[in-house]
Amino acid sequence: MRAGHTGERGIFCFYPIYFKPGDLNLPKRLYESKNCTHDTGVMLMGIGFIGAGKVGTALGLYFKSRGLEISGYYSRTPASAAQAARLTGSKDFTAPEDLARSSHIVFITVPDQALEDIDRDISALIKARAIDDDKIWLHVSGAHPAACLTTIKSAGSDVGSMHPLQSFGEPAASAARLEKAWFTIEGTDKAVSAAQELLQKTGGKYSLIRAESKPLYHAGACVISNFLVTLMESGLRYFEAAGMERQDIFQAVEPLIDATLANIREKGPIEALTGPIVRGDTNTVRAHLEALDAQLPAESDFYKSMARKTAGMLDGNRLTHEQAQKFKHILEETDHV
Secondary structure, three states: OOOOOOOOOOOOEEEEOOOOOOOOOOOOEEEEOOOOOOOOOOOOOOEEEEOOOHHHHHHHHHHHHOOOOEEEEEOOOHHHHHHHHHHHOOEEEOOHHHHHHOOOEEEEOOOHHHHHHHHHHHHHHHHOOOOOOOOEEEEOOOOOOHHHHHHHHHOOOEEEEEEEOOOOOOHHHHHHHOOOOEEEEEEOHHHHHHHHHHHHHHOOEEEEOOHHHHHHHHHHHHHHHHHHHHHHHHHHHHHHHOOOOHHHHHHHHHHHHHHHHHHHHHHOHHHHOOOOOOOOOHHHHHHHHHHHHHHOHHHHHHHHHHHHHHHHHHEOOOEOHHHHHHHHHHHHHHHOO
């Protein structure tokens, strides 16, 4: 393998992992066969954060639990930086350049709309030599590529994105969930290698993604996570209209949700599907539509949209084309009623 070349799948390689001074009996080299990476020359210590909200604090706790050194936090809200630093046993900084001087890798964990401002401010500090250009800057946005830090890159630093595919709430609980989270990585070669080394040290799973694919990837995450909440709210309204108390409904349907997720995990979506559409039961679907039109007309279009999608998914799989078309005709008929 050529020096500095990222190998293709199936090529074995060794590369150095750096540990904190004082670590004992740790391997000097780590075998890795999935994604062969080259040495970034970046020590996996001194991880800093610009942004001290739920994501930054949870990532800091996650890295700390795996033995990585957290240098600290900078936030435009000093109290947030102080709180995150206290939780992670690190330091709160009052200026981003001070944080950067104490860090080898800096995570930018701010809302997406603030990335442009951070890119501008940090690049100005690099150009003014207040920050060395050898730092690696990683943002955690799922929707935006590393290129949104283009001004930092133009100033001479390496940039990347490392997105954890999970939702965030209370930091300690979110940090615990990161143990099972999947990450996606892209950016400059050195930034990608640094992110890979971080996750190899923590045991985190990851995929490399093309920069141009980030919006589609993020849309998929929104469908599965955000729109699942929308779907739940719609279903809760059905049960309420049927006479159940809202405070009882989630408890009632939770076993159904758990069983559905277990079936998807075991069989995949198509084979996991149950219900009237996969059974070809057009009479039940007609009864649903009649009930919705009578009692919840605002929900009718949503039901029809999901029914069309479901029948299309099953067309040629668990339904014949003729069966799928029959559902399509029923839904089109009720569109004109």
